[in-house]
Amino acid sequence: MVKGPLLSLAGAARRYGIGDKSVKALLPTDITVEEGEFICVAGPSGSGKTTLLNLMGLLDLPTEGRVFIMGRDAGALSKGDRATLRRAVVGFVFQSLNLLPVLTARENVEYSLMVRKVGADERNDRAKKALASV
Structure with a gap:
């Protein structure tokens, strides 16, 4: 049993870019997911759904704000620790067959x-x- 939210995003945002050019892939977002809760992410193409899921699934880190999973700040974890936590806690069902x-x-x-x-x-x-x- 998890004390507090299973997953939370606090002002989490993501930009991608090279040099002077950057794209806001996800504007600052706050989300809280409790243990056992089921959520669905929907929106038009280009609205940031994949970026949001990548942050929630610890596949990427925000360029602004923070992501917490089981009370742990994802940004403070090593890549290996994020992978271990992802294997133990996160599940994805991808759109394409994998x-x-x-x-x-x-x-x-x-x-x-x-x-x-x-x-x-x-x-x-x-x-x-x-x-x-x-």
Whole structure:
């Protein structure tokens, strides 16, 4: 159980650029996500959805503001620590298929659990439940 929000963005913004030219990909944004909460991000093309998800998923860091996950400031974590936290806490469902073609559907579902060293019986049970729901 997490004390406080699972994820929060405090004025998190992101700019991309080279030299004098820069693009505001995400304006300062405040979001709080509690444990067990389900959120959906929607908007027109170019509105910053992917940038927002990259910040929320610890794939990128804000150029302004802060991102906290489980009370930890993502900007204060090393790249390796962010990767460890991402593996343990964050899940993405991408728009395009990113399945490993050499694995079965069940094995693809189990893959992230295997990386996190979840036991075979629990992996199998969780994969069966997940596949039964779709």
